[in-house]
Amino acid sequence: MKEQTKIVNAGRSSKWTNGVVNPSVQRASTVVFDSVKEMKHATANKANQVLFYGRRGTSTSFAFSDAMVELEGGAGCALYPSGTAAITNAILAFVHSGDHILMVDTAYEPTRAFCDNMLKKLGVETTYYDPLIGKNIESLIQENTRLVFTESPGSLTMEVQDIPAIAEVAHKHGVMVLLDNTWGAAVNLKPFELGVDVSIQAATKYIVGHSDVMLGTATATEEYWPTLRENSYTMGQCTSPDDLYLALRGIRTLGVRMKQHQENALKVAAWLSQRPEVETILHPAFESCPGHDVFKRDFTGSNGLFSFVLKADYVKNITAFLDGMHHFKMGYSWGGFESLILAVQNVGAMRTASTWSHQGPLVRVHIGLEDVEDLIHDLEEGFKRLAHA
Numbered sequence: 001m002k003e004q005t006k007i008v009n010a011g012r013s014s015k016w017t018n019g020v021v022n023p024s025v026q027r028a029s030t031v032v033f034d035s036v037k038e039m040k041h042a043t044a045n046k047a048n049q050v051l052f053y054g055r056r057g058t059s060t061s062f063a064f065s066d067a068m069v070e071l072e073g074g075a076g077c078a079l080y081p082s083g084t085a086a087i088t089n090a091i092l093a094f095v096h097s098g099d100h101i102l103m104v105d106t107a108y109e110p111t112r113a114f115c116d117n118m119l120k121k122l123g124v125e126t127t128y129y130d131p132l133i134g135k136n137i138e139s140l141i142q143e144n145t146r147l148v149f150t151e152s153p154g155s156l157t158m159e160v161q162d163i164p165a166i167a168e169v170a171h172k173h174g175v176m177v178l179l180d181n182t183w184g185a186a187v188n189l190k191p192f193e194l195g196v197d198v199s200i201q202a203a204t205k206y207i208v209g210h211s212d213v214m215l216g217t218a219t220a221t222e223e224y225w226p227t228l229r230e231n232s233y234t235m236g237q238c239t240s241p242d243d244l245y246l247a248l249r250g251i252r253t254l255g256v257r258m259k260q261h262q263e264n265a266l267k268v269a270a271w272l273s274q275r276p277e278v279e280t281i282l283h284p285a286f287e288s289c290p291g292h293d294v295f296k297r298d299f300t301g302s303n304g305l306f307s308f309v310l311k312a313d314y315v316k317n318i319t320a321f322l323d324g325m326h327h328f329k330m331g332y333s334w335g336g337f338e339s340l341i342l343a344v345q346n347v348g349a350m351r352t353a354s355t356w357s358h359q360g361p362l363v364r365v366h367i368g369l370e371d372v373e374d375l376i377h378d379l380e381e382g383f384k385r386l387a388h389a
Contacts, residue, residue: 003187004255011067011248016059023063025245029054047229056233060241064248068207071251072181072199073192074219078232079239083182083202084110086216088118090178090200091149093231094224097123099146104161105353106131106154108180112350128353131159132290138169145173150196151180152189153291156344156364157356158282158307160291163298167195176224182206185335187258188301197224205335206303209250209257213243257337257369261304264375265367271376272308277383279360282307304367305334310386312359318343320389321363321382327370328378334366339375341365 001009016023031051033039046052049062057065061079068077080086087108095101103115105128115126129140131154148170152161167177176197181189185206191199201207203215220228269283280288283306284295295302310318321343322330328341343363348356367375 006070007187007255008252010070010251011063011065013063013066016063016066023060023245023248025241026058026060027241028058047226055236055238057238058241060244060248061239064244067248067251068186068201068203068217068219071186072201072219073190074199074225075222076225076229077217077219078228078237079244080216080218080232080237081239082214083200083204083216084108084114085237086200086202086218087111087180088114089232089235089237090198090218090228091119091147092235093228094176094198095119095122095124095146098144100125100127100142100144101146102126102137102140102148102175103128104131104149104151104154105129105351106157106159107149107151108155109350111149111151111180128351130354131161132354133166134162135165135169137166138173141170141173141175145175147176147178149178149180153183153284153289153295156307156350156362157347158284158289160284160289160295160298162291162294163191163194163196171195182335183303183305184299185254185258185303187254188299188303192221194298197221198228202335203247204333206254206258206261207250207335208243208247209253209336210246211333211336211338213246213250215239215243215247258301258303260369261367262302264369264372265302265304265306267372268365268367268375268379269306269308272379275383277310277314277386279309279311279358282309282362303335304339305364306367307362307364309358309362310360314386315345315359315361317386317389318345318361318363321386324385325382326378327368327375328365328382336366337369339366339368339370 042052065077103126150161170177178198179191179196181199182202198220200218203217273281282289285302328339331340343361
């Protein structure tokens, strides 16, 4: 099937839909059995999408997991109550005390906090690496290195990593590769074709698409799926069927939403690139973004999230730019239908393994589904405030 057809049909097996269009919302904690034989059968097959206990899943969660595997690839998909829970539990599923992991220096802030605090307490060492390291990551692999964690593009600064090069080197040394694929959103990047072993998403973002559900996913290859599945279950990870129903509904419009987010963002980014206040555009589809060539090779499209850097003259006045926006609201998430904006004054302070040469503030925007002319007008008014601050 073509991608858009797959999006419409993913997770809609007749065993989940029962003769209607959408899988139903099946809420359950206790699953009851009429005989010892039935109970034994469910217990023996509890890992195989059989009703056993609510935390193992219901038809709603089974349908959503199937949909994610159909879209993203892999052998199975574990579900979590947030993207951060997906990241942390995916890592925990594969590390032991005394292990070493390699973490990209541009990682999502909660990922970094988890490494610096929780993993450190558990006796797992973290080494951060430059997102553009590519095959040279081999120099950082130790005898006890268990996994390489990638994120492409990088949070805030949008560097695109050479995942195939990293995966080839890692696998040569028996090291697995994890990817935060939230930006790719299961449609713009196919992680398992690039050598990824576990692909993680904050489904809170584009999968749900409406800023009203917290949800995380981790899909894994056949080799790693049993370990991920059982460790996640042991850690008590489960999700609400009502939230999963909304996520399934979100999937149906994922393709058309992503295309519109992409179209709007490219127009806004092109306009910003002509502004005298802007030093550079950090959008993977632009040559100015580190890893642009890799983006053209590995991704099939982009979305609404990108950043730009203002010139150093505007460091002190950034508040004037942000305050007073009408369509761009300030918030820490993205991937919904609405436009968002935030600024970071000192990106360099957030890194330990790579340099940040820009002196001006970084502004990250999520371009929503509003009319582009209204969004550009909003930004233009912001630049006026910036000039007079």
